[in-house]
Amino acid sequence: MMADSAIHKGLAGVVVDTTAISMVDQDTNSLTYRGYAVQELAASCTFEEVAYLIWHGDLPTAEQLGAFCAREQANRVLNRSTLELLRRIPETTHPMDVLRTAISYLGADDPAEDDGSVAANQAKAEVMMARLPTVIAADHRRRQGLDPIRPDPELGFAENFFHMCFGAVPEPEVVRCFEVSLILYAEHSFNASTFTARVVTSTMSDIYSAVTAAIGALKGPLHGGANEAVMHMLTEIGSADRAAEWLDRALAEKRKIMGFGHRVYKHGDSRVPTMHAALERMARIKDAGALMELYAALETAMDERKGIHPNLDYPAGPAYHLMGFDVPTFTPIFVMARITGWTAHILEQQAANSLIRPLSSYTGLAQRPVPVQAQRRAG
Numbered sequence: 297m298m299a300d301s302a303i304h305k306g307l308a309g310v311v312v313d314t315t316a317i318s319m320v321d322q323d324t325n326s327l328t329y330r331g332y333a334v335q336e337l338a339a340s341c342t343f344e345e346v347a348y349l350i351w352h353g354d355l356p357t358a359e360q361l362g363a364f365c366a367r368e369q370a371n372r373v374l375n376r377s378t379l380e381l382l383r384r385i386p387e388t389t390h391p392m393d394v395l396r397t398a399i400s401y402l403g404a405d406d407p408a409e410d411d412g413s414v415a416a417n418q419a420k421a422e423v424m425m426a427r428l429p430t431v432i433a434a435d436h437r438r439r440q441g442l443d444p445i446r447p448d449p450e451l452g453f454a455e456n457f458f459h460m461c462f463g464a465v466p467e468p469e470v471v472r473c474f475e476v477s478l479i480l481y482a483e484h485s486f487n488a489s490t491f492t493a494r495v496v497t498s499t500m501s502d503i504y505s506a507v508t509a510a511i512g513a514l515k516g517p518l519h520g521g522a523n524e525a526v527m528h529m530l531t532e533i534g535s536a537d538r539a540a541e542w543l544d545r546a547l548a549e550k551r552k553i554m555g556f557g558h559r560v561y562k563h564g565d566s567r568v569p570t571m572h573a574a575l576e577r578m579a580r581i582k583d584a585g586a587l588m589e590l591y592a593a594l595e596t597a598m599d600e601r602k603g604i605h606p607n608l609d610y611p612a613g614p615a616y617h618l619m620g621f622d623v624p625t626f627t628p629i630f631v632m633a634r635i636t637g638w639t640a641h642i643l644e645q646q647a648a649n650s651l652i653r654p655l656s657s658y659t660g661l662a663q664r665p666v667p668v669q670a671q672r673r674a675g
């Protein structure tokens with residue numbers, strides 16, 4: 297094969313493979329999952345329906361959805377050894393590291409014979425989707441010195457997460473705002489964490505290794521970690537009247553403004569209007585006018601100074617804060633949703649695999665002889 301000697305730093309603009317899972321179109325500023333606009337899915341579907349769609353290519357019938365939800369509900373409970381593991385992880389550990397460890401352990405603890413088949417990996421993906429919220433909620437409660445709450449099989453995926461975190465399910469509008477965020481976070485083509493999962497899969501490694509690596513990639517603040525960083529930033533700024541001055545200083549210090557900019561969307565993130573509307577609903581419910589003024593002031597100042605628009609993490613961070621989650625839970629919630637996209641891509645990569653191994657252009661020293669030992673030791 298002929299080598300392409302051009303350097304594509306960060307693989308920007310490089311098309312590395314095909315996918316039939318989602319389409320991110322920067323020209324029309326749109327995002328579709330299996331051909332459906334994400335805004336329409338967010339308006340009328342449950343997260344469980346969207347998960348099924350991402351995995352199977354079509355929305356489920358009532359019968360398919362019933363069977364899928366029954367499996368999800370049955371898979372939620374953590375076994376004793378996983379609970380023991382969670383108790384032994386230091387309390388100072390970031391929840392993303394807790395999740396990375398938990399998924400890695402789930403793989404080690406999986407009694408299934410790993411034949412790597414589509415059916416086996418689909419079943420493992422379902423188990424991860426069902427168990428991740430239980431791990432995240434147990435860890436959320438541990439930070440407050442509270443015992444875990446068992447999942448409630450009578451509740452839907454989103455409702456059950458609130459139940460396991462807080463021991464209560466809030467009003468339906470809050471649950472719906474949360475569910476909308478999960479739908480928007482579920483899938484986004486070849487983003488850094490999904491690509492990481494595909495790289496690991498391309499070596500014919502196993503699904504748990506691919507998801508563990510993807511969690512590590514998502515944690516960084518240039519990717520999923522930005523939803524936590526947004527909340528820290530808003531807290532640091534404090535109030536709307538300080539936003540412009542704070543931004544000028546941050547830009548002068550060459551800081552990256554969290555929740556703004558995107559590798560693909562240069563005219564605004566397709567998911568932001570839907571998540572912004574959910575955030576506004578949350579702000580009305582929680583009477584959070586001051587936070588919304590600060591949010592708008594920073595957005596306006598960033599547009600005026602740099603012409604850079606918010607990405608999904610900008611409205612998602614404050615929305616999760618208003619829902620009552622502590623900041624370290626924000627990126628794990630992203631994982632709860634993106635597990636669907638990651639595992640769909642792992643299955644797609646397996647179905648038409650080619651080892652992912654790009655080239656690099658060497659800039660180090662020219663070849664030179666290894667000095668004899670006496671010369672080496674003399675320095």
Ligand SMILES: CC(=O)SCCNC(=O)CCNC(=O)[C@H](O)C(C)(C)COP(=O)(O)OP(=O)(O)OC[C@H]1O[C@@H](n2cnc3c(N)ncnc32)[C@H](O)[C@@H]1OP(=O)(O)O
Pocket residue numbers: 306517518519520522551552553554555556557558559560602604607608609
């Ligand atoms: C769900 C998600 O993962 S969405 C992304 C979440 N991440 C963030 O919100 C972190 C903040 N954003 C960023 O760091 C970037 O916008 C990224 C990493 C998301 C995208 O980066 P890239 O595609 O590499 O854009 P790039 O860094 O080339 O930006 C182009 C220019 O805009 C500037 N820019 C882009 N985003 C930002 C930002 N958030 N704050 C300040 N300047 C920015 C860059 O400094 C660069 O300026 P320059 O040409 O003067 O050097």
Ligand SMILES: O=C([O-])CC(=O)C(=O)O
Pocket residue numbers: 481483484486487488519558559560607608
């Ligand atoms: O696509 C990206 O590069 C990042 C992103 O928005 C996502 O993963 O949801």
